[in-house]
Amino acid sequence: MILAAQTVAQTAAQATHGFLSPTGVEVAFVLVGIATLGAALVTVTTRQLVHAALWLVVALGGLAVEYLLLTAEFIAWVQVLIYVGSVVVLLLFGLMLTKAPIGRSPDADSGNRPVALAVALAAAAALVWVVVDAFRTTWIDLDGPAQGSTGVTGEILFQHWVLPFEALSVLLLAALVGAIVLSRKKKEDEN
Numbered sequence: 001m002i003l004a005a006q007t008v009a010q011t012a013a014q015a016t017h018g019f020l021s022p023t024g025v026e027v028a029f030v031l032v033g034i035a036t037l038g039a040a041l042v043t044v045t046t047r048q049l050v051h052a053a054l055w056l057v058v059a060l061g062g063l064a065v066e067y068l069l070l071t072a073e074f075i076a077w078v079q080v081l082i083y084v085g086s087v088v089v090l091l092l093f094g095l096m097l098t099k100a101p102i103g104r105s106p107d108a109d110s111g112n113r114p115v116a117l118a119v120a121l122a123a124a125a126a127l128v129w130v131v132v133d134a135f136r137t138t139w140i141d142l143d144g145p146a147q148g149s150t151g152v153t154g155e156i157l158f159q160h161w162v163l164p165f166e167a168l169s170v171l172l173l174a175a176l177v178g179a180i181v182l183s184r185k186k187k188e189d190e191n
Contacts, residue, residue: 029069036062053091060084074150090176097183 022030039058046052060083067076157165 025069029066032062032065032069036066049095050092053088053095056091057084057088060088072153074153087172090172094175094179097179 036059039055039062043052043055043059046055060079064076064079064084067073067079
């Protein structure tokens with residue numbers, strides 16, 4: 001009897017929730033998504049490199065908040081530690097070591113904005129098409145373990161994504177070494 005009453009209550013709760021009556025989490029998700037998209041657009045359109053790096057921090061932080069709203073806490077903290085903490089710091093060190101201009105840099109714009117916009121739109125369309133095509137028949141198993149949990153994420157990472165994860169580590173190390181080499185060559189040329 002109690003089980004039947006709970007089932008009726010759950011069905012009534014699900015019937016009242018729909019597309020036109022979003023929950024607070026869904027509203028927050030959309031608002032944070034809009035703010036993150038705005039920060040990402042400012043990141044790629046600003047002409048000041050340091051400002052672009054700082055707006056990148058805002059965009060990556062917004063993604064971490066989105067992961068928290070999706071109850072993927074582990075992925076959110078990895079986003080903060082790896083991307084916001086390490087990648088942006090690496091980018092700022094690269095800017096400092098290569099003595100990139102702090103203010104507006106006239107040589108940062110090559111005048112190819114229409115071509116870049118066309119390539120970006122084509123890449124975005126291709127990405128959306130590939131993702132929709134890949135996950136068209138995929139359904140989330142709500143009875144299984146939470147997909148954002150640490151155990152499931154660790155299994156997926158170390159079974160299927162070990163090579164790309166390590167390749168990214170080598171790429172970041174190469175970027176740091178390259179920035180150091182470029183800064184050393186300029187100092188030797190000055191002497």
